[in-house]
Amino acid sequence: MRQPGAYSRLLAGGISGKTGPHSLPLARIKKIMKNSSDEVKMISGEAPIVFSKACELFIEELTKRAWMMTLQAKRSTLHREDVASAVMNIDIFDFLVNLVSENSGKSEDPQPVTEA
């Protein structure tokens, strides 16, 4: 994996890849937002900024929960199944149920998709 130099990423300028103090690249967030739906038209400049922080919180929470599953299984390597278990256990992560159970190759007990 090529590690960017301390300055090369910052001084590269432009929109892509620059993390700045927001830690997650805003341009990428914007792209993902736009890709989520054809109906998304304009995005204010601040929305990706909120997302950069929100994604950080999200990753932290999901990681924490997944790690708890890892510990329960008495392992020290966090696996995809731990993430899947965490998702199954937490209501607000219901939107991830399909994502973590697809491509897993094994058919777990299909969680009923709750209606919104």
Add this chain to the structure above:
Amino acid sequence: MELGGNGGFHGYRRLPQNSSAGTKAPEISMEMPPQMNQTPNTNSVTDDTECTVREQDRFMPIANVIRIMRKILPPHAKISDDAKETIQECVSEFIGFITSEANDRCQREQRKTITAEDVLWAMSKLGFDDYIEPLTLYLHRYREYDGGERGSLTGEPLVKRAVDPGTYGFMTFPPVPFPMAPHHGFFGAPPMNGFLKDPSNAGPSQAAVAGIDPPHCKEQGLELLNGGGK
């Protein structure tokens, strides 16, 4: 354009519609090949537009994701590759999920631009109430710093900030210890030591830099705000 290592090394990954692909592209590949037939695991014949969206556009850079994960995990913890990728995918799903809800609200209110408030509202509606407070604080701080006070892009804003160094001791984004080490050279000349008169205190000096938005954000903001209409 090289993305500084944060997007170029995954190549194409299996896509949701791609039920046949089980292999992953080699992690070493750098720049995205323009033609899809270089990566065997991509089903380029499907007519979904998903298929033509490059992986580096669909996900957050994995290095960033891993860094955030490691902040949470104990030092001895290991993370499997599939866990990293799963979290990476979950983040994108999260963004899409919230954005959809925010966009619905905009449409109901007949607005065209998704604002930060819409995003916050959507998060609250979808159960992420715990995030609202730190996010609101974060946004507030961002607005205070970047509301209008951006210096030149070549970066002498630190000089401006020197006027009142006292206030920057605690004007940080509290919840997030930014990985600021690489940013010392952000403006080419890091006069932070003299400026804050506290060279040993990495916190505030980093926080002062943290308040300075990288140029691209403002460009984006301007281009969006100028182009955005109600």
